Structure formats: structure tokens, C-alpha cells
Amino acid sequence: MAKKPKLAVWKFASCDGCQLSLLDCEDELLAVADHITIANFPEASRAVLDGPYDLSLVEGSITTPHDRDRIQQVRSQSKCLVTIGACATAGGIQALRNFTDVREYMDIVYASPEYISVLQTSTPIADHVPVDFELRGCPINKNQLLEVINAFLNGRRPNVSTNSVCVECKKRGTACIMVTHGTPCMGPVTHAGCGAICPAYNRGCYGCYGAMETPNTSSLAGWMRDLGVSDYELQRMFRTYNAEEPAFRQEGDRYGPEDT
Amino acid sequence: MIGTDQTSVIEREDLQSLFDVVIARGYVPVGPTVRDGAIVFDEVCRVEDLPGGWTEDQDAGSYRLKRRHDTALFGYNNGPHSWKKYLFPPRAKLWEAVKTENNGLTVREAEDTKRPFAFIGVRSCDLHALQVQDAVFMNPKHPDPLYAGRRGKALVIVVNCGQAAKTCFCTSMNTGPRAEGGYDLALTEILDGDDHYFIAEPGSPDGYSLLAGIPHREADSADVLAAQECTKRAAEQIGRKIEISDVKDLLYRNYDNERWDALERRCLTCANCTMACPTCFCSKVEDVTDLTGGHAERWREWDSCFTMDFSYIHGGSVRPTTRSRYRQWLIHKLATWLDQFGMSGCVGCGRCITWCPVGIDLTEEVRLIRASEKDKEADDG
Known part of the structure; x- marks a missing residue:
């Protein structure tokens, strides 16, 4: 048998939820371990093998000078680098700091902020190093993660659609909640992948997967305004887990809290 | 067809027999039911x-x-679902392959394990939509086995419309509101004071046989008139319109109309219209492998001309702009479909209007394109 590819999982600024998706694979995890050497995954095992690694999964965003250097080392040790989750692909919820002055928060939260070394912004991994594939979501969908690993193992392109969440809603037969109830929903501008969970439970899409391939955020926002959504709420809708994602950032910037 | 000696009356209290007979004959009855704030299609046994x-x-x-x-059972118009979800399912396995010794490969075609469907409550527009998809999927040169298999075995029970939604425009497309054949059994629901009954018109040997299993009486001329009045009322309620006599040439002349720019700003490219459309038939195929690489499957899934991947060829998407995608969809639906299949791709059901999250209305777009030509003529004149 050919030598098994080596997998590493790296954590940057994040909540661990995405890398836990790999452990959450449960039934499939043993099969993954059969075909891949889990070489560096501190969340799962203390045994750490040296690089280089065939596949690196990177979770989290860049928020400190230390991490800004560390991602370069990760890249240099990785044949293939895949970012997983909203933090790694769009800066995550911590990118909300990009709209404020982070030093003010440090002064409020920490007794001795001078010990803290932090960047003013939270940025995606792709802003710092070349990325081979970005898997979206907050958190990522474990089936999509398996698909990406699978595609990597078999040398093919992952089947990960970049179209809207609406396509997933329609395929599962959910009646559009914006049309039937007037519930504001980010689905039409949001990247598919979750399987359209929230609308199936009568909740508008929160946009966890960031912008879809060709997001028309201004048209959707205009329609939601007509549904009675305030500018303040609109800004909140675009500034959640993917606030720094370019299309969401641009749309969120158009609405100010002063209109509440 | 109406007024033949086979036109019959089924009383409301005998309608359960329809379901019972259909089930007894091995069909899965699917039809309208209320769920999640809409009238959707699902299995209905009672x-x-x-x-x-x-x-x-x-x-x-x-x-x-x-x-x-009132207590009408079919007093609604089409909702978010269409029958295509049964005949052309959103996701279907086409085949699977297993690696065998010495790098061999065994391929197994996917088997359809579904029992035949009985579609209950098919509207005339949707009946035409089935015929549109028949032309696509049952073309003798390359029939789709899944669609053809299910369609061939399906029972089609029409319920003629007694009312129209604001989004309906079947009268423009000559697809309704009364079904004129191509069904197994057509029902028209009549509510008149305390009377509640259905005028039943069989349209096929299966339909005759089905009717024989349900308590019924022969319809009289008053019943026939009531059925005609019912669909006439629906036709009179229709407010939307597309002038179709020259729509093909109109659209062919207007590839560069400024309306497409307005749609560039408005359309979400979310693909809802194409998913809700009962005739849109586009799909993609995806190959999936397991972790061992010893087992592969090919799946077909609904796709849409509004996605970037759909027109992706070497180097990028052929239709990168929103305007180019909306134009492709509208012109295909109303114009190039005629060249391709000899019929329109639109049946006037209005789903794309209702289920567009930002309310884009194709009848309005066609009207505006037409009006812009007239304005231009006036300016030139």
C-alpha cells in the first residue's frame, strides 16, 4: 500500500467548532484514519509528527502578529492548504473588531492591556498565504469536510456548490419563508452548504456561509427594507460571522446605526 | 370533452373512495396538503x-x-411545489461503480424502487408542464429512464381551476384553466349552497376504470353547465397577460434592450424561479467517491442557468453577468424553447413570479421590453 498522506489541523483565532466537525464525523472517522495519517491534530491526539504535511486544514483567522508569522510556517510545511470555516475564510465573528478600535476594548476588558499583542483587524488566511481551497460555514458542514478530504485523497475537485442557499431550500421542498411569511432571510445572497437548515425551521438564513458566488446584496436589502427591516437590523444581518467578507462588508457599510 | 355520456358526478362524501381505489391499485397518492404556511405536494391518503x-x-x-x-378541498392555486419533484427528483443516483480485483470495475445502474405515483389535483397548467417535460425527457432518441419509467406508470388526476391567483396567466399561454385531455381523470369541484360534489370526466382507460371503482352518478346538463361556469370564473379572474403571438421575434430583436440592465440590478441569481418552474429541467451530475476510492457513485441534481457553474467551461463561466443569465432564462423559456421543442417552455402557472424573493415578474418584463420598442418607434418617427 502506498504511504498514507499526512494530515495536520491548525488552529488560529477561532472557537474550535470547525475542527471539532472532523471529530464529529464519528462513523467515518475510522475510515479517515485508515487512509490518512493524522499527523498533527492536538484536539484529537497528543502524538504530533513533524512536517511536511500533505493536507493542512486551517481553522481560524489572523488576529495577532504571532499568528501572522505562524501561518507562513504552516504554509511552508503544507503541500495542500485548505481553510475551514468563516473565521479562516472571512475573518469570522471576531472581524467585528475591524469596525471599531480594538485598543478601547482591551482597555475595558484587561487589567494590564500592555501585555497583549494583537492586530487591529481579524483577517482571513487567504489575505496572508495562498490557499488551495476554502470551505465555508460557521461551523462547516461535516459532510462537506469529508467531501473535501475525499476529493483530496482521490485527486478530484470537491463537489461544493457556490450557489445560493435557496437552491438547497427548494431541493428539500421548504416553502420560501420570505415569500410565505415575510421573514427576512439572507438565503438568496448566502453560499450554500448547510443544507438550508434554518428556513426549514421557520428562521431566516443568518448567512453563516458568507456570500454566494454572485451576491446581489443591495437588491435583497432593498426588498427587506420594504418588508419593514430597519437599517440598523440590515447592518446587523450583514455583520455577523462573515462581516469582513467583501460583499457583506460592502452592504453592511451602507447602513448606519443612526437610523434606529 | 365535457358533456360526453361518461361525464359523472362524485359526491364529496364519496371522494375518499378515489384515494382508497388508487391505493388499492398500488399507487402512491400524492397531492396538495397544508404545511409550513403553504399548500405543498406530499403523500395524501385521506x-x-x-x-x-x-x-x-x-x-x-x-x-x-x-x-x-367555504369547505372547498381544491380552492387554491399552485403553490411552491410542482410535480417535477416526483418525476425528475431534486437528487437521483444514476449509477454506482465498484472496483474489483486487477483494477476491474463493476458498474450497476441505479434502480428506481418507487411505487407508481397517482398525482391528485393536477392543474391544467401543470398538466401542460408535464407534457413540456415529456418532450424533454421522453424524446425517443434519448429518453431519461427514471422520468420515463415514472411518467409511464403515473396516474394523472386533474382538478380544474375554479379560481385564479393574481400571478396566474394560463389564458395567455393557452394552457388552462380547463384541462382538455391528456389526463386519466379530470375533476371539477362544485360548491353550491349545501351541495358539494365533483364533475368527473375520464380521459383514459385507466380513468374509466378508476371511475368505475368510485360511487358516482351520470351527470346531467345542469352539472355540465356548472363545471363550465366554474372554469369560466377562473378564466375571468386572470389579470396577468403575456402577448405571445410574436414574443419570440420580440425577444430575438431585443438582446440589447436596457431592461436587461434593470434586471442586472434587481435579479438575485438565487435560482428560485428555475427551481419552482414546473418545466425547467436543467441538472448537473456529480461523481462521489468513498474514502477507499473503491466505490464511486454518479448523482444527478437539479441545477439552474442562474448558477455560475452551470455555464462554466474552460476558462470561466459563459454567462458571468446577471443580465446574461436572466436573459438566457427568459428567452429560453418564451422563445428558443419553441425552436428547440416546438412548444413554449412557459405554461403560465406564475410560480416564478410568486417565488422570486424580490418579486420579478416575467409578464411585466416582456411588457416593458415591448413598450420600450414602441417608445423607440415613436422617438424615431
Whole structure:
């Protein structure tokens, strides 16, 4: 048998939820371990093998000078680098700091902020190093993660659609909640992948997967305004887990809290 | 077809027999039912599963379920689902392959394990939509085995419309509101004071046989008239219109109309219209492998001309702009479809209008394109 590819999982600024998706694979995890050497995954095992690694999964965003250097080392040790989750692909919820002055928060939260070394912004991994594939979501969908690993193992392109969440809603037969109830929903501008969970439970899409391939955020926002959504709420809708994602950032910037 | 000696009356209280007979003959009855604030299609085994006493208000980008003042079972117009979800499922396995010794490969075609469907409550527009998809999927040169298999075995029970939604325009497309054949059995629901009954017209040997299994009496001329009045009322309620006599040439002349720019700003490219459309038939195939690489499957899934991947060829998407994608969809639906299949791709059901999250209305777009030509003529003159 050919030598098994080596997998590493790296954590940057994040909540661990995405890398836990790999452990959450449960039934499939043993099969993954059969075909891949889990070489560096501190969340799962203390045994750490040296690089280089065939596949690196990177979770989290860049928020400190230390991490800004560390991602370069990760890249240099990785044949293939895949970012997983909203933090790694769009800066995550911590990118909300990009709209404020982070030093003010440090002064409020920490007794001795001078010990803290932090960047003013939270940025995606792709802003710092070349990325081979970005898997979206907050958190990522474990089936999509398996698909990406699978595609990597078999040398093919992952089947990960970049179209809207609406396509997933329609395929599962959910009646559009914006049309039937007037519930504001980010689905039409949001990247598919979750399987359209929230609308199936009568909740508008929160946009966890960031912008879809060709997001028309201004048209959707205009329609939601007509549904009675305030500018303040609109800004909140675009500034959640993917606030720094370019299309969401641009749309969120158009609405100010002063209109509440 | 109406008024033949086979036209019959089924009383409301005998309608359960229809379900019982259909089930006894091995069909899975699917039809309208209320779920999640809409009238959707699902398995319905009892009259009580039908949306009795429910109707809805529809408009561009809006659908609201509401109570009726009577107990009509089919007193609604088409909702978010169409029958294509049964004949052309959103996701279907086409085949699977297993690696064998010495790098061999065994390929197994996917088997359809579904029992035949009985579609109950097919509207005339949707009946035409089935015929449109028949032309696509049952073309003798390359029939789709899954679609053809299911369609061939399916029982089609029409319920003629007694009312129209604001988004309906079947009268423009010559597809309704009365079904004129191509069904197994057609029903028209009549509510008249305390009387509640169905005029039944069999349209095939299966339909005759089905009717024989349900208590019924021969219809008299008053019943026939009531059925005609019912669909006439629906036709009179229709407010939307497309002038189709020259729509193909109109659209062919207007590839560069400024309306496409307005749609560039408005269309979300979310693909809802194509998913809701009962005739849109586009799909993609995806190959999936397991971790061992020893087992592979090919799946077919609904796709849409509104996605970037759909027109992706070497180097990028052929239709990168929103305007190019909306134009492709509209012109295909109303014009190039005629060249391709000899029929229009639009049946006037209005789903794309209701289920567009931002209420884009194709009848309005066609009207504006036409008006812009007239304005231009006036300017030039």
C-alpha cells in the first residue's frame, strides 16, 4: 500500500467548532484514519509528527502578529492548504473588531492591556498565504469536510456548490419563508452548504456561509427594507460571522446605526 | 370533452373512495396538503389531508395562506411545489461503480424502487408542464429512464381551476384553466349552497376504470353547465397577460434592450424561479467517491442557468453577468424553447413570479421590453 498522506489541523483565532466537525464525523472517522495519517491534530491526539504535511486544514483567522508569522510556517510545511470555516475564510465573528478600535476594548476588558499583542483587524488566511481551497460555514458542514478530504485523497475537485442557499431550500421542498411569511432571510445572497437548515425551521438564513458566488446584496436589502427591516437590523444581518467578507462588508457599510 | 355520456358526478362524501381505489391499485397518492404556511405536494391518503377550507393570496414575491369561507378541498392555486419533484427528483443516483480485483470495475445502474405515483389535483397548467417535460425527457432518441419509467406508470388526476391567483396567466399561454385531455381523470369541484360534489370526466382507460371503482352518478346538463361556469370564473379572474403571438421575434430583436440592465440590478441569481418552474429541467451530475476510492457513485441534481457553474467551461463561466443569465432564462423559456421543442417552455402557472424573493415578474418584463420598442418607434418617427 502506498504511504498514507499526512494530515495536520491548525488552529488560529477561532472557537474550535470547525475542527471539532472532523471529530464529529464519528462513523467515518475510522475510515479517515485508515487512509490518512493524522499527523498533527492536538484536539484529537497528543502524538504530533513533524512536517511536511500533505493536507493542512486551517481553522481560524489572523488576529495577532504571532499568528501572522505562524501561518507562513504552516504554509511552508503544507503541500495542500485548505481553510475551514468563516473565521479562516472571512475573518469570522471576531472581524467585528475591524469596525471599531480594538485598543478601547482591551482597555475595558484587561487589567494590564500592555501585555497583549494583537492586530487591529481579524483577517482571513487567504489575505496572508495562498490557499488551495476554502470551505465555508460557521461551523462547516461535516459532510462537506469529508467531501473535501475525499476529493483530496482521490485527486478530484470537491463537489461544493457556490450557489445560493435557496437552491438547497427548494431541493428539500421548504416553502420560501420570505415569500410565505415575510421573514427576512439572507438565503438568496448566502453560499450554500448547510443544507438550508434554518428556513426549514421557520428562521431566516443568518448567512453563516458568507456570500454566494454572485451576491446581489443591495437588491435583497432593498426588498427587506420594504418588508419593514430597519437599517440598523440590515447592518446587523450583514455583520455577523462573515462581516469582513467583501460583499457583506460592502452592504453592511451602507447602513448606519443612526437610523434606529 | 365535457358533456360526453361518461361525464359523472362524485359526491364529496364519496371522494375518499378515489384515494382508497388508487391505493388499492398500488399507487402512491400524492397531492396538495397544508404545511409550513403553504399548500405543498406530499403523500395524501385521506380527504382530510387535502387543504379543505384553505386558499391563499399570491402576488409577486408574496404568498399568504388564508382561510376560505367555504369547505372547498381544491380552492387554491399552485403553490411552491410542482410535480417535477416526483418525476425528475431534486437528487437521483444514476449509477454506482465498484472496483474489483486487477483494477476491474463493476458498474450497476441505479434502480428506481418507487411505487407508481397517482398525482391528485393536477392543474391544467401543470398538466401542460408535464407534457413540456415529456418532450424533454421522453424524446425517443434519448429518453431519461427514471422520468420515463415514472411518467409511464403515473396516474394523472386533474382538478380544474375554479379560481385564479393574481400571478396566474394560463389564458395567455393557452394552457388552462380547463384541462382538455391528456389526463386519466379530470375533476371539477362544485360548491353550491349545501351541495358539494365533483364533475368527473375520464380521459383514459385507466380513468374509466378508476371511475368505475368510485360511487358516482351520470351527470346531467345542469352539472355540465356548472363545471363550465366554474372554469369560466377562473378564466375571468386572470389579470396577468403575456402577448405571445410574436414574443419570440420580440425577444430575438431585443438582446440589447436596457431592461436587461434593470434586471442586472434587481435579479438575485438565487435560482428560485428555475427551481419552482414546473418545466425547467436543467441538472448537473456529480461523481462521489468513498474514502477507499473503491466505490464511486454518479448523482444527478437539479441545477439552474442562474448558477455560475452551470455555464462554466474552460476558462470561466459563459454567462458571468446577471443580465446574461436572466436573459438566457427568459428567452429560453418564451422563445428558443419553441425552436428547440416546438412548444413554449412557459405554461403560465406564475410560480416564478410568486417565488422570486424580490418579486420579478416575467409578464411585466416582456411588457416593458415591448413598450420600450414602441417608445423607440415613436422617438424615431
